[in-house]
Amino acid sequence: MSASTDFKVGYVASLARLDITPEEAERFQGQLDGILSYIEALQSIDVDGIEPTAHPAPVLDRLREDHDPAFSIEQAAFLQNAPDQALHQLRVPKVIDPS
Amino acid sequence: MSLATQSITALRQQLTAGEITSRDIVESVAAAIESTNNSIGAYLSHDLDRALAAADAADLSLPLGGIPIAMKDNINVQGEPCTCGSKFLQNAYLSPYDATASRKLKESGAILFGRTNMDEFAMGSSTENSALQITRNPHDLDRIPGGSSGGSAAAVAGGSAVAALGSDTGGSVRQPASHCGVVGLKPSYGRVSRYGLVAFASSLDQIGPLTNSVEDAALLLEAIAGPDPRDSTCLDQPVPNYRDSLKKGVKGTRIGLPAEYFGAGLDPAVRERIESAAKALEAQGAELVELSLPFTQHAVATYYIIAPAEASSNLSRFDGIRYGNRVDNGTGIVDLYGTSRAAGFGAEVKRRIILGTYVLSSGYYDAYYTRAQKVRTLIQQEFQSAFQKVDAILAPVSPSPARKIGEAKGDPLKDYLADIYTISANLAGVCAISVPAGTVPADNGKQLPVGLQLIGPHLAEETILRIAQTWEDIR
Numbered sequence: 078m079s080a081s082t083d084f085k086v087g088y089v090a091s092l093a094r095l096d097i098t099p100e101e102a103e104r105f106q107g108q109l110d111g112i113l114s115y116i117e118a119l120q121s122i123d124v125d126g127i128e129p130t131a132h133p134a135p136v137l138d139r140l141r142e143d144h145d146p147a148f149s150i151e152q153a154a155f156l157q158n159a160p161d162q163a164l165h166q167l168r169v170p171k172v173i174d175p176s
Numbered sequence: 177m178s179l180a181t182q183s184i185t186a187l188r189q190q191l192t193a194g195e196i197t198s199r200d201i202v203e204s205v206a207a208a209i210e211s212t213n214n215s216i217g218a219y220l221s222h223d224l225d226r227a228l229a230a231a232d233a234a235d236l237s238l239p240l241g242g243i244p245i246a247m248k249d250n251i252n253v254q255g256e257p258c259t260c261g262s263k264f265l266q267n268a269y270l271s272p273y274d275a276t277a278s279r280k281l282k283e284s285g286a287i288l289f290g291r292t293n294m295d296e297f298a299m300g301s302s303t304e305n306s307a308l309q310i311t312r313n314p315h316d317l318d319r320i321p322g323g324s325s326g327g328s329a330a331a332v333a334g335g336s337a338v339a340a341l342g343s344d345t346g347g348s349v350r351q352p353a354s355h356c357g358v359v360g361l362k363p364s365y366g367r368v369s370r371y372g373l374v375a376f377a378s379s380l381d382q383i384g385p386l387t388n389s390v391e392d393a394a395l396l397l398e399a400i401a402g403p404d405p406r407d408s409t410c411l412d413q414p415v416p417n418y419r420d421s422l423k424k425g426v427k428g429t430r431i432g433l434p435a436e437y438f439g440a441g442l443d444p445a446v447r448e449r450i451e452s453a454a455k456a457l458e459a460q461g462a463e464l465v466e467l468s469l470p471f472t473q474h475a476v477a478t479y480y481i482i483a484p485a486e487a488s489s490n491l492s493r494f495d496g497i498r499y500g501n502r503v504d505n506g507t508g509i510v511d512l513y514g515t516s517r518a519a520g521f522g523a524e525v526k527r528r529i530i531l532g533t534y535v536l537s538s539g540y541y542d543a544y545y546t547r548a549q550k551v552r553t554l555i556q557q558e559f560q561s562a563f564q565k566v567d568a569i570l571a572p573v574s575p576s577p578a579r580k581i582g583e584a585k586g587d588p589l590k591d592y593l594a595d596i597y598t599i600s601a602n603l604a605g606v607c608a609i610s611v612p613a614g615t616v617p618a619d620n621g622k623q624l625p626v627g628l629q630l631i632g633p634h635l636a637e638e639t640i641l642r643i644a645q646t647w648e649d650i651r
Contacts, residue, residue, distance in 0.1 A: 084534055093488060093533040094495070095526055096514035105527055111589055112531065116477045116544070122551055129549030130556060132379050132409060133605020134366040134634060139408040148406065154272035160502035169497055170509045 084113055179204035181335040184243050184392040191242045198231035198242030201338065202289060205244050208336035209290065217311045218321075218331035220249050221257055222290035230287040238285030240399055245281055246290040246331050246340035250298055251383065252372040253278045253288050260374050261296040261306035261324075264494050264520030268501045275372020276407065277341060277383045277400040284399040290337065292327030296522045297491065298345055298376040300324050301591050303352070304581060305524045312581070313356060315615075316622040319578040322352030328386045329356040333625075339387045339396060345376050346479055347573070347598025349384040350610040354573035354627025357612045359644070360386045361393045364634045365605030366411035368397075369404035377486035378409070380479075380602040390611060390645045394418035397637060413635060421638045422645040427461030429643060432566035436472035437597055443576040445616035449626045450572050453613050456650055457570070457643065465566050471555045475600040478555065480592055481535050481548035482603070488532030494520065527588065556604040559633075568639050569631040572597050573610045577624035597629060607632045611644045613651065 086106045090097045097105065152165060161168040179187065179201045190196045206224050213219050227244060234242040247253055250260045252271040259265045278288060295305035303311045303326025311326045313319040314334035321330040325342025329352035332340050342349040344362035353360025361384045368383045375381060385396035398418050404410040433454060438447060458464050496502035496516030503515040521529070535544035562569065575594055584590045601608040608631040615623035628647065632640035 083540075086530060089530050089534045089537065090526075091514075092537065093492075093529050094510065094513040094517060095521070095529060096511075096518040097526065098518075101523070101526070105523075105530060108586075108588055109527060109531055109534075112480060112592070113534075115589060116481060119474060119477050119481070119547055119551055120543070122474060122547075122554070124547060124550035124554070127550040127553050129546050130553040131549060132365075133552075133556060133603070134364070134409075134411060136366065136409060136411060141405050145405070150272045155498075158269050158272070158499035160268070160496060160500065161504075167498060170504065170506075170512055172509050 084109065178208065178335060180208040180338060182338065183389045184240065184339055184395055185389065187243060187338060191236050198234040198287065199228060201242065202227045202231045202244050202287060205289060205336060205338065212334050212336050215312065215317060216314055216330050216334045217309050218292055218327045218334060218336055220259060220291045220293050220308055220327070223256065227287050227289035234287065235285050239395065240281065241285030242287070244287040244289035244338055246292050246328060246337040247278065247288050248294050248325050248328050248340065248342045249291040250294060250343060250374040251275045251278060251341055257291055258374065259308060261294040261308055262520060262522070263307045264500045266308060266501070269499045273372065276369035276404045278372060280400050290331070292331055292340060294327055295324035296525050297374070298324040298343055298348055299487065299524050299528050301347065301351055301595060302584070303327060305522060307522045310581065313578050315357060315624055316578070316618060318580050320355065320581055322355035322578060324348040325386065326352045329353050329358055329360065332358045332386050332388060339385060339392055341383055342386050343373055344382050344384050344602065345380045346483060346595050346602050349386060350573050350598050350608060350627065350629060353386055353610040355578040355625060357625030358386055358388060359390055359393045359609065359611050360384065361397060361609045362601060362607060363397060363401060363637060364607040366409055367401050367635065367637070369407040369410040371404055371406040375490040377483040378490060379486060380483060390641060390648050391419060391422060393609070394422060394641050416638060418638060418641055421642050424642055425460060426457055426643055426646045429462045429568070430465050430566040431457060431462045431643065432465045432467040432562055432569045434467045434469040434472065434569060434571060436469050437571040441575045441596070442572060446572055446576060446626050449614050449616065450628055453628050453647060453651070454570050457647060460646055460650060467562055467566065467569070469558050469562060471558045472596070472600060474551055475555060475603060476592055476596055478548045478551045478603060479595070479599045481544050482552065484528040484532030485536050485545050486532070488529045488536065491525070491529055524588065552603050555600055559600070559604040559606055563633040568643055571629045571631065573627040573629045577616055577626055601631050606634050607637045607640055609640050609644050611647055
């Protein structure tokens with residue numbers, strides 16, 4: 078899969094909800110094309126039969142009681158960081174358009 | 177000798193003997209911050225009143241009682257800022273909770289004093305990517321302190337912190353330690369809880385100490401390591417007394433020298449320092465073993481797929497909704513995300529999020545991300561085989577000493593390639609430490625620190641600390 082021809086910075090940035098300027102798009106396209114070219118070297122490695130590693134020291138099935146009183150954060154402490162709030166809640170733009 | 181430049185061990189002796197008070201130490205650190213922060217810029221913020229109150233209440237019977245520790249600004253400390261070096265969180269977030277590492281330090285009696293500068297969201301190897309200020313190398317103010325824990329390293333090296341915590345994802349504790357001439361330890365993956373460390377790459381990140389001595393690093397590791405039910409990747413393994421085995425020497429210890437870490441890209445002056453250290457350890461009874469780690473050449477490419485991929489996921493929480501600087505032009509929720517993130521993130525962060533999003537996207541996931549994870553398996557297996565033959569690996573930390581600030585402008589790949597010696601340890605999840613190994617001269621006659629790296633098997637911190645201590649004693 079040839080990265081450089083398929084990779085379009087503007088489209089991928091929109092997937093990541095990142096508004097970038099045209100100047101940034103042009104600059105990043107060049108820089109990331111270069112990085113993607115470098116990364117192509119991994120395509121030549123024989124990985125047949127090799128399992129992917131997601132974690133270097135996997136620990137599985139870590140369960141605990143769903144109750145840790147010290148784990149919770151007070152509402153006031155949480156809301157002190159809220160960009161906009163009302164009625165002890167976060168306020169956000171309308172998400173669903175009723176029309 | 178200023179209290180701020182002394183080791184934790186030395187300060188603890190004076191404290192428990194009643195020769196000094198914790199307040200004395202905090203005031204010494206504060207004075208050093210006042211006199212150096214304009215030039216070195218290690219600290220983003222520091223709350224002296226809070227630290228003095230903690231100092232006056234310090235329990236000196238605890239292992240770190242009365243000792244101030246600086247914190248990298250991506251480790252949550254309740255009531256303090258946690259900017260991660262980013263405009264996104266600048267003046268827009270106060271930690272509502274303590275990271276486990278922060279809580280454990282407090283429980284050991286330490287005073288958390290000061291928030292240190294860093295590459296934004298830990299993405300970088302120079303601290304130039306901080307959106308908030310520049311940090312300079314105390315050994316040469318025109319040069320980088322390294323990164324991403326550059327503030328922590330510069331604070332310890334510049335005498336404005338007794339010790340500090342940083343975080344290491346691809347070398348971000350070890351490389352600044354090397355560039356600044358201090359000790360920097362990356363624990364094995366899972367050794368220290370990541371709860372409360374703002375996540376960059378969840379399968380690579382570890383919190384680690386930056387200190388003036390190997391013993392101090394061992395002491396801090398004892399304090400912060402251990403099981404944590406709040407981090408499901410944190411291992412349920414007991415924490416040894418790391419200081420117990422420090423002085424046992426290296427007789428019969430097999431130390432591997434991997435050919436790939438001493439190749440053409442290594443600065444000859446740095447090579448000389450590292451090889452001379454190896455010989456000195458051999459004279460102490462260590463057995464030097466030649467090794468080959470051929471997958472080293474693929475480590476940087478593997479990392480720069482996996483780390484940005486994980487980062488793109490971890491940084492999606494910065495959406496302007498619950499915390500951080502929100503930019504709302506009134507054109508709806510999706511635009512709010514886009515404009516908040518555009519305004520809040522710097523170029524390197526944007527690049528890595530875009531790269532990470534691409535390698536995880538439909539149609540490309542297998543070719544990039546899954547493939548990189550398979551190469552990661554091969555890299556990890558290569559270390560495991562090597563550790564059948566040797567107890568630890570000795571290597572440089574960086575191909576060259578600290579470069580000048582601004583030198584890598586516009587070419588991120590240049591800095592990525594310089595991560596070659598540190599990155600594999602994160603991919604494999606093994607432990608690694610950088611210890612000062614002398615200096616090399618710069619063009620202007622300034623002496624630039626060089627770090628010696630010791631890489632050990634998973635959970636073998638005792639081995640690398642012991643070898644590091646031996647080196648520190650003989651160098």
